[in-house]
Amino acid sequence: MAKQNTKQGDERLENVESALSKTELWIENNQKILWIILIALLVIGVGIFFINKYKKERNEKAMNQSFPQEIAFEEQATKAVDFASYYVENENYATALNGDGENVGLLDIVNTYGSTKAGKLAAYYAGVCYVKQGNYNEAIEYLKKYTNDDKVLAPMALGLIGDCYMQLGDQDNAVSYYEKSTKKNPNEFTTPMFLQKLGMTYEIMGNNAKALETYKSLKKDFPNSNEAFEISKNIAYLEQKMK
Numbered sequence: 001m002a003k004q005n006t007k008q009g010d011e012r013l014e015n016v017e018s019a020l021s022k023t024e025l026w027i028e029n030n031q032k033i034l035w036i037i038l039i040a041l042l043v044i045g046v047g048i049f050f051i052n053k054y055k056k057e058r059n060e061k062a063m064n065q066s067f068p069q070e071i072a073f074e075e076q077a078t079k080a081v082d083f084a085s086y087y088v089e090n091e092n093y094a095t096a097l098n099g100d101g102e103n104v105g106l107l108d109i110v111n112t113y114g115s116t117k118a119g120k121l122a123a124y125y126a127g128v129c130y131v132k133q134g135n136y137n138e139a140i141e142y143l144k145k146y147t148n149d150d151k152v153l154a155p156m157a158l159g160l161i162g163d164c165y166m167q168l169g170d171q172d173n174a175v176s177y178y179e180k181s182t183k184k185n186p187n188e189f190t191t192p193m194f195l196q197k198l199g200m201t202y203e204i205m206g207n208n209a210k211a212l213e214t215y216k217s218l219k220k221d222f223p224n225s226n227e228a229f230e231i232s233k234n235i236a237y238l239e240q241k242m243k
Helices: 002-020 041-063 068-089 093-098 106-113 117-133 136-143 153-167 171-183 190-205 208-221 226-241
Strands: none
Touching: 068 093, 068 106, 068 117, 093 106, 093 117, 106 117, 117 136, 117 153, 136 153, 153 171, 153 190, 171 190, 190 208, 190 226, 208 226
C-alpha cells in the first residue's frame, strides 16, 4: 500500500509540474521538481488586445490636455510605440527591442519617453519581448518599469515577473509577485490564472496548507473561470493528503 501511495504521489507531482510548464521542462539537481515556464501565447495575444484598447483611450485623453508641449511629447512616444508594437505582434522581438534602422526600438523609447504613459507601455512590451526570448532578468527589469494602472496589464506585468522568478529558481519572489498580481485590480482574466499558479507554486514548495487555501479561494471567488473547473482535483488531492 505504501508503494502504491508513493506512486500516486509521484504521478500527482508530475501532473502539477505539467500544468505549470506550458512549453518546456528541464531537470535541476536530479530532482523531479521543475520550474514554471512563461505564460502561453494566448496570454500575450489577449494582452495585446488590451494594449490596443488602452492606446486608443490614451490618445483621446491626450487631446483634452491643456499643455501643447506635453501633448506633442506623448504623441511622439505613442507613434514610436505603435511602430515597435508591430514587430511584437509579429514575434520579431529583436527588432521590436532595438529598432529596424528607420524607427527606434522599445529600449530607446523607454529611455527617451519613460516618463510618459506610452513610454511605460513600451517598458511592458520590452518585458514581454525578453520573456519570449528567455532573458528573464532583463524581462523583470522592464516589467517593473510598467507602472500604469491598467485593469489587465498591471496585474499581468506582476504575474509575468512571478513567472520570470520561477524560471530563475527564486520561488519566494515568484510567490510574492503572484500574490501582488492577484491583489492588483482583480478581474476575471488574470486573477484566476495567477491564483492557480500561486497555488501550484506553494504545492511545489511543499506548503500544502497555503496551496489548499489558494485553490479554495480561486474556486470560491471565480467559480465560472476555466481555472476553477480544473482546480477541484487539486483540492481533493490535498485534502486527502493532509488528513
